[in-house]
Amino acid sequence: MITFIIRRLIATVFLLVLVSMITFAIFFLLPKLGGQTTYGLATEYVGRNPTRAAVLQVEQQLGLNRPVYLQYWHYLSAIVAGEHYSAGPQTVYCPPPCFGYSFKSQQPVWPQMTSDIPVTASLAAGAAVIWLCSGVTIGVISALKRGQIVDRLSMGIALAGVSLPIFFTGQIALALFSYKWAIFPSVQYVGITSNPLLWAKNLVLPWITLAFLYAALYARLTRAGMLETMGEDYIRTARAKGLPERKVIAKHALRAVLTPIVTIFGLDLGLLIGGAILTEITYSLHGLGWFTIQAIQNQDFPEIMGVVMLAAFFIVIANMVVDILYAVIDPRVRL
Amino acid sequence: MAAGSGARDGSPGDRRTVLGRRERAELRDGGTGAALGPASAAMLEVRDLQIHFPTDDGLVKAVDGVSFTLERGKTLGIVGESGSGKSVTSMGILGLHHGTRAKISGQIWLDGEELVGADPARVRALRGSKMSMIFQDPLSSLHPYFTVGAQIIEAYLIHNKVSKREARAHAIEMLDRVGIPQAASRVDDYPHQFSGGMRQRAMIAMALVNDPELLIADEPTTALDVTVQAQILDLISELQAEYRSAVIIITHDLGVVAELSDDILVMYAGKAAEYGSAEDVFDRAAHPYTWGLLDSMPRLDEERTERLKPIRGTPPSLINVPAGCAFHPRCNYAKRTGGRSETTVPTLHELEPGHLVACHLTGDQRREIRGDEITVRP
Numbered sequence: 001m002i003t004f005i006i007r008r009l010i011a012t013v014f015l016l017v018l019v020s021m022i023t024f025a026i027f028f029l030l031p032k033l034g035g036q037t038t039y040g041l042a043t044e045y046v047g048r049n050p051t052r053a054a055v056l057q058v059e060q061q062l063g064l065n066r067p068v069y070l071q072y073w074h075y076l077s078a079i080v081a082g083e084h085y086s087a088g089p090q091t092v093y094c095p096p097p098c099f100g101y102s103f104k105s106q107q108p109v110w111p112q113m114t115s116d117i118p119v120t121a122s123l124a125a126g127a128a129v130i131w132l133c134s135g136v137t138i139g140v141i142s143a144l145k146r147g148q149i150v151d152r153l154s155m156g157i158a159l160a161g162v163s164l165p166i167f168f169t170g171q172i173a174l175a176l177f178s179y180k181w182a183i184f185p186s187v188q189y190v191g192i193t194s195n196p197l198l199w200a201k202n203l204v205l206p207w208i209t210l211a212f213l214y215a216a217l218y219a220r221l222t223r224a225g226m227l228e229t230m231g232e233d234y235i236r237t238a239r240a241k242g243l244p245e246r247k248v249i250a251k252h253a254l255r256a257v258l259t260p261i262v263t264i265f266g267l268d269l270g271l272l273i274g275g276a277i278l279t280e281i282t283y284s285l286h287g288l289g290w291f292t293i294q295a296i297q298n299q300d301f302p303e304i305m306g307v308v309m310l311a312a313f314f315i316v317i318a319n320m321v322v323d324i325l326y327a328v329i330d331p332r333v334r335l
Numbered sequence: 336m337a338a339g340s341g342a343r344d345g346s347p348g349d350r351r352t353v354l355g356r357r358e359r360a361e362l363r364d365g366g367t368g369a370a371l372g373p374a375s376a377a378m379l380e381v382r383d384l385q386i387h388f389p390t391d392d393g394l395v396k397a398v399d400g401v402s403f404t405l406e407r408g409k410t411l412g413i414v415g416e417s418g419s420g421k422s423v424t425s426m427g428i429l430g431l432h433h434g435t436r437a438k439i440s441g442q443i444w445l446d447g448e449e450l451v452g453a454d455p456a457r458v459r460a461l462r463g464s465k466m467s468m469i470f471q472d473p474l475s476s477l478h479p480y481f482t483v484g485a486q487i488i489e490a491y492l493i494h495n496k497v498s499k500r501e502a503r504a505h506a507i508e509m510l511d512r513v514g515i516p517q518a519a520s521r522v523d524d525y526p527h528q529f530s531g532g533m534r535q536r537a538m539i540a541m542a543l544v545n546d547p548e549l550l551i552a553d554e555p556t557t558a559l560d561v562t563v564q565a566q567i568l569d570l571i572s573e574l575q576a577e578y579r580s581a582v583i584i585i586t587h588d589l590g591v592v593a594e595l596s597d598d599i600l601v602m603y604a605g606k607a608a609e610y611g612s613a614e615d616v617f618d619r620a621a622h623p624y625t626w627g628l629l630d631s632m633p634r635l636d637e638e639r640t641e642r643l644k645p646i647r648g649t650p651p652s653l654i655n656v657p658a659g660c661a662f663h664p665r666c667n668y669a670k671r672t673g674g675r676s677e678t679t680v681p682t683l684h685e686l687e688p689g690h691l692v693a694c695h696l697t698g699d700q701r702r703e704i705r706g707d708e709i710t711v712r713p
Contacts, residue, residue: 237541239576242463
């Protein structure tokens with residue numbers, strides 16, 4: 001088990017380095033192969049209407065004249081050791097982990113992202129609790145009442161849930177609960193430490209909007225898994241023991257159904273923490289998704305690279321956790 | 336019509352034929368057919384059991400009027416191809432069709448208690464304690480996420496108010512009893528860490544943990560290696576002698592029932608084709624289907640120069656059961672009955688005391704056929 005975790009950790013680090021290489025190649029190698037000059041490339045890192053001096057300074061800063069592998073090394077060492085950037089007249093120190101310096105916003109990338117993480121994390125975690133509980137419950141009930149009204153109704157709603165885009169359901173929720181009835185008047189991020197109650201109240205609508213989509217997916221998954229599991233021989237064995245049906249379902253069937261759900265849940269959560277773009281945009285929540293969209297709109301390459309790396313980090317970590325968790329909950333996985 | 340249908344009509348003449356030897360004697364001595372209670376003190380008495388499943392394609396009569404009796408300490412072998420209703424019957428006895436769309440009628444008397452009309456909670460209380468079951472494939476029948484010990488302990492705790500520690504000690508004792516080496520440490524293993532034979536032993540330990548008086552073994556050796564099969568069968572009969580349980584062995588392998596059974600019920604398309612003692616069915620087999628089963632069984636006790644003779648055709652669909660005798664399309668002798676096999680469902684009737692058969696062939700025809708075509712076991 002320990003060796004498995006260590007092996008998995010090493011693989012994770014390797015994977016992250018690989019992701020950084022690919023990201024780096026996209027931003028620095030591809031333009032070069034496409035025939036863009038280093039000056040032209042540097043121009044894109046500076047704000048609108050760049051002066052020649054500023055562009056030359058950026059070209060110098062990023063070492064665009066040097067071989068690509070040296071540039072990459074420079075990028076990596078900045079993450080580990082920090083880096084000084086001279087922007088304009090003054091020099092700015094970007095402490096580790098330094099994921100680059102945005103010459104457009106004139107700030108290091110990392111501190112901007114870290115301030116956005118709590119927003120996205122709050123959104124994803126709250127929604128995750130809601131969708132996991134409701135999705136699994138609805139899925140189980142649907143499977144047990146297969147073909148009955150409860151099943152048809154919940155599967156119909158689930159179909160709507162997976163089909164309707166978040167910017168649609170989000171707008172509807174806002175129109176109804178925020179403007180028309182004003183149950184949740186303001187959707188604004190308030191730190192959980194400053195006012196937990198307000199934090200939760202303001203996030204209810206985004207949570208429900210995001211959870212609706214995932215709950216629908218999970219209800220369908222759980223229902224399918226449940227229907228399959230209830231036909232398994234070991235369920236018949238559990239009944240043959242004289243176990244009450246309630247326990248057959250809660251203990252024997254759910255155990256088998258939840259195993260694949262847990263793994264998918266881990267991956268979904270990892271993906272979301274990298275930015276719940278649509279939900280954040282719909283509710284103007286300034287999380288990582290919002291940050292990503294801003295970075296893309298401003299064509300702020302260091303910021304985009306930073307957010308790509310961060311999202312990749314969450315996904316890779318989630319993958320690792322899921323792998324380890326799977327080994328723990330399924331005794332048949334030999335390590 | 337199958338034997339049991341007579342019971343519904345209330346005609347004692349037909350009813351008689353479905354009972355065991357002793358009960359028949361009782362009925363002859365003035366009994367009128369105790370339709371309201373068990374006809375005997377037998378451990379298990381199944382009377383005119385019908386289990387039907389309504390499906391979109393039509394009504395599947397998986398079990399269509401089956402009756403048999405089983406005494407304490409005795410073994411009944413139920414034989415038939417896939418789809419003949421063997422497993423559905425056994426699941427019906429345990430009440431495992433509850434909650435499905437199955438329509439069940441008839442009577443099942445377990446030690447004087449009727450189960451078909453009983454409260455499902457009562458049947459559940461009996462399930463796993465007074466009657467229990469061993470299933471065909473021990474790997475898929477054991478829960479992959481729980482240890483073998485946990486599953487046996489659970490079975491014990493459902494029916495006994497004891498501490499977990501006591502239950503665990505009992506589980507280890509049972510594993511030891513069914514011949515699992517180092518039971519005290521293997522109890523914490525998962526099913527996938529056991530070999531096939533050990534898994535089936537663990538299943539048996541789980542089935543016997545509450546000293547059941549009725550044990551149903553549904554194809555207990557089908558998923559096992561041949562060498563392990565014999566061990567498991569030995570174990571079942573050994574434990575049966577020890578616990579004095581009544582045992583039903585369900586199988587398509589006549590070799591298995593030959594070794595263990597006192598009585599044999601041959602089923603075809605949800606009905607009894609032949610029912611009698613093991614000697615009756617093996618030595619004086621009367622139904623062409625039984626002949627077919629015997630002929631398709633490899634034998635070591637005599638020299639064979641010809642190939643095994645399989646029964647031609649396939650078992651019928653239970654939605655469109657052939658008219659008349661369900662076996663007639665596959666029967667080599669159906670044409671000798673003057674068309675009755677195609678039109679009339681044969682009743683289960685008594686050939687000699689305790690030996691019942693549902694076939695239109697007459698005794699003379701049988702003797703004639705047997706004389707020139709059927710190999711009779713010495």
